[in-house]
Amino acid sequence: MQEKRVRDSMARGVITVRDNETLPTVAGIMAEENVSCIVIVDQNDETAGIITSLDIVKAFGKKTAEEIARTTAEGVMTPLVYNVSPEMTLKEVSNIMILKDIHRVVVLSAEGRRKPVGLLSATDIVKEMRKMQEMRNERSDVL
Numbered sequence: 001m002q003e004k005r006v007r008d009s010m011a012r013g014v015i016t017v018r019d020n021e022t023l024p025t026v027a028g029i030m031a032e033e034n035v036s037c038i039v040i041v042d043q044n045d046e047t048a049g050i051i052t053s054l055d056i057v058k059a060f061g062k063k064t065a066e067e068i069a070r071t072t073a074e075g076v077m078t079p080l081v082y083n084v085s086p087e088m089t090l091k092e093v094s095n096i097m098i099l100k101d102i103h104r105v106v107v108l109s110a111e112g113r114r115k116p117v118g119l120l121s122a123t124d125i126v127k128e129m130r131k132m133q134e135m136r137n138e139r140s141d142v143l
Helices: 023-033 053-062 065-070 090-100 122-142
Strands: 016-018 037-041 047-052 104-108 116-121
Touching: 016 023, 023 037, 023 053, 023 065, 037 116, 047 053, 047 104, 090 104, 090 122, 116 122
Parallel strands: 016 037
Antiparallel strands: 037 047, 104 116
């Protein structure tokens, strides 16, 4: 059986906002879309960073309402984002997640640009493992 690729399991239609967007706007989009992270892009729509719900909670706990209203995504985002190709295997990405102690990666376009085309989380890999186990169980039931 061929190894699963990132493109087979990633969440497509990644939600992005510009790096100059305010934190309340980012939080509103995350709440409206019911997502726990959002990719921050620059003026060229290339990945600049990532903001998670925990980043927003930390800012909320440390800043006044006035400071939050003036804070931009760039001021809260994690600029060091691990990016992967849609062609990488889930095993390769799992190893990156383990080594870097991260829970999600941004999937970039295959054209070599830094444009986000998806997200892959540890939960996505867990779900894929479950599917693989179910397939094995079905095959053993047939035999």
